[in-house]
Amino acid sequence: MKNKVYIFDTTLRDGEQALHASLSVEQKVRIARQLSRLNVDVIEAGFPISSPGDFDSVKSIAETVQGPAICGLARTIEKDIVACGKALKNGKRSRIHTFIGTSAIHAEKKLRKTEDEILDIARTSVKLARKYTDDVEFSPEDAGRTGPDFLCRIVEAAINAGATTVNIPDTVGYTTPEQFAAVFDDLFNRVPNIDKAIISAHCHDDLGMATANSLTAVAHGARQVECTINGLGERAGNAALEEIVMALKVRKDFFKVSSGVNTKEITRTSRLVRDICNMPVQPNKAIVGTNAFSHSSGIHQDGVLKAKKTYEIMTPRSIGLKENRMNLTSRSGSHMVKNRLISLGYSESEIEMKSFYERFIGLADKKGTVYDDDLITLMEAKSSDEMKDSYSMEYLHVSSGKVVIPTATVRIKHEGKVFQEAGCGDGAVAATTTAIDRIVGYNIKIEEFHLDSITEGREALGKVKIIGKTRDGFFTGNGASTDIVEASAIAYMDVVNKIARIRKFGKKSKLK
Ligand code: KIV
Ligand code: ZN
Numbered sequence: 001m002k003n004k005v006y007i008f009d010t011t012l013r014d015g016e017q018a019l020h021a022s023l024s025v026e027q028k029v030r031i032a033r034q035l036s037r038l039n040v041d042v043i044e045a046g047f048p049i050s051s052p053g054d055f056d057s058v059k060s061i062a063e064t065v066q067g068p069a070i071c072g073l074a075r076t077i078e079k080d081i082v083a084c085g086k087a088l089k090n091g092k093r094s095r096i097h098t099f100i101g102t103s104a105i106h107a108e109k110k111l112r113k114t115e116d117e118i119l120d121i122a123r124t125s126v127k128l129a130r131k132y133t134d135d136v137e138f139s140p141e142d143a144g145r146t147g148p149d150f151l152c153r154i155v156e157a158a159i160n161a162g163a164t165t166v167n168i169p170d171t172v173g174y175t176t177p178e179q180f181a182a183v184f185d186d187l188f189n190r191v192p193n194i195d196k197a198i199i200s201a202h203c204h205d206d207l208g209m210a211t212a213n214s215l216t217a218v219a220h221g222a223r224q225v226e227c228t229i230n231g232l233g234e235r236a237g238n239a240a241l242e243e244i245v246m247a248l249k250v251r252k253d254f255f256k257v258s259s260g261v262n263t264k265e266i267t268r269t270s271r272l273v274r275d276i277c278n279m280p281v282q283p284n285k286a287i288v289g290t291n292a293f294s295h296s297s298g299i300h301q302d303g304v305l306k307a308k309k310t311y312e313i314m315t316p317r318s319i320g321l322k323e324n325r326m327n328l329t330s331r332s333g334s335h336m337v338k339n340r341l342i343s344l345g346y347s348e349s350e351i352e353m354k355s356f357y358e359r360f361i362g363l364a365d366k367k368g369t370v371y372d373d374d375l376i377t378l379m380e381a382k383s384s385d386e387m388k389d390s391y392s393m394e395y396l397h398v399s400s401g402k403v404v405i406p407t408a409t410v411r412i413k414h415e416g417k418v419f420q421e422a423g424c425g426d427g428a429v430a431a432t433t434t435a436i437d438r439i440v441g442y443n444i445k446i447e448e449f450h451l452d453s454i455t456e457g458r459e460a461l462g463k464v465k466i467i468g469k470t471r472d473g474f475f476t477g478n479g480a481s482t483d484i485v486e487a488s489a490i491a492y493m494d495v496v497n498k499i500a501r502i503r504k505f506g507k508k509s510k511l512k
Pocket of ligand 2: 204
């Protein structure tokens with residue numbers, strides 16, 4: 001199928017190399033199962049010779065994960081290839097991927113071998129790998145910096161020896177798209193047996209060109225792309241699978257090829273990899289960043305409300321997200337704010353937009369993001385008194401540690417009186433919220449608790465968001481401090497004050 005681009009996922013091999021702690025066999029199997037749901041063509045599950053854990057992971061994945069071909073990596077060394085063959089033995093579809101450095105710097109400094117010696121080793125290794133499986137991939141490592149003549153020679157030799165896929169890695173992310181295009185053009189023009197194998201691209205992101213280089217390779221004949229979820233990988237990472245797959249889908253008019261990936265599984269896969277690997281995704285990351293489908297500017301929000309295509313080139317649903325997100329901030333226009341009020345159940349006649357919008361901007365200037373329950377409070381408040389907090393925290397002391405039961409003491413001022421209580425809990429935050437609950441007497445169930453660091457380093461500012469539920473509905477509270485327990489207490493007090501407001505002024509929450 002000339003118009004199909006095979007997706008080779010190397011999250012569990014090149015991606016895993018970049019993690020501080022290696023993944024367990026169970027964690028790798030969970031990711032591999034999700035990659036199979038995503039419908040990638042090949043999963044590079046690990047490097048079996050590198051450790052017993054990696055061997056077991058490749059073996060378990062080969063034995064239990066159905067669908068994609070399962071691949072193991074091997075240097076062009078006999079024991080590596082034998083280990084790969086053993087790990088993959090019980091798999092339904094197995095691939096061995098063997099590689100050797102071919103650039104002058106790799107040949108001279110790392111391998112201390114001549115080009116002819118490298119050529120021989122490549123040939124022998126591909127032949128050995130073919131004894132274990134019909135599906136063998138060969139990579140001339142650092143192809144991006146390999147001389148064109150030697151690259152053509154080694155690609156031809158590997159195909160003659162039985163390689164069914166030849167991968168062209170830009171190992172150090174050095175090549176520009178124009179140069180990478182020339183590498184592929186050269187191979188397709190000069191290697192006589194090039195049509196006997198699938199030619200693949202494997203790009204690293206050291207100069208931020210991994211996706212561009214991979215897509216350029218596809219435009220110049222590559223029919224396999226090697227990539228990772230969230231662009232995880234050595235140093236600056238590998239080409240991001242989600243970017244490549246969505247670029248091929250959204251710009252099919254240009255590339256005229258497709259992958260078989262089920263794009264609706266992209267978000268789920270990205271979040272699973274993020275959580276298991278403990279590697280956060282930057283908010284503005286293409287496709288899977290939390291802001292990738294959020295609109296903040298008033299002009300953009302207005303445009304999207306009129307016609308989504310004004311500022312959206314793909315739908316959130318196409319990557320498995322339910323809907324786009326409109327952040328309500330001081331930059332949001334009145335059209336957007338009104339629309340949100342209507343979606344919260346207010347009728348057009350209830351909304352006096354001019355004065356409401358002024359109050360909205362005042363609140364947004366103070367708070368940054370305005371949440372749905374803030375909007376309701378603002379809508380229902382008849383006087384500025386109603387917007388004032390009725391509980392304020394005057395004092396917080398927490399003791400916690402390895403051998404102590406976490407205990408918190410809080411002092412809260414309410415209607416001119418000061419109340420003090422202590423509470424214990426499983427941790428410092430639980431102790432604090434217990435002490436606050438004792439004073440305010442609300443039965444708050446914490447539905448969600450999110451902690452993010454806003455800045456870097458030891459003095460990082462921690463930002464906490466809490467969603468609390470009571471009989472009155474759901475309430476979102478936010479808090480920030482360099483002390484995460486204090487940030488949690490502030491967020492919890494924000495929830496408390498929202499509930500107090502609703503109860504005092506007898507308003508019913510429109511939030512479901
Ligand atoms: O970047 C690289 O060259 C690799 C090879 C093993 C293909 O990861
Ligand atoms: Zn790599």
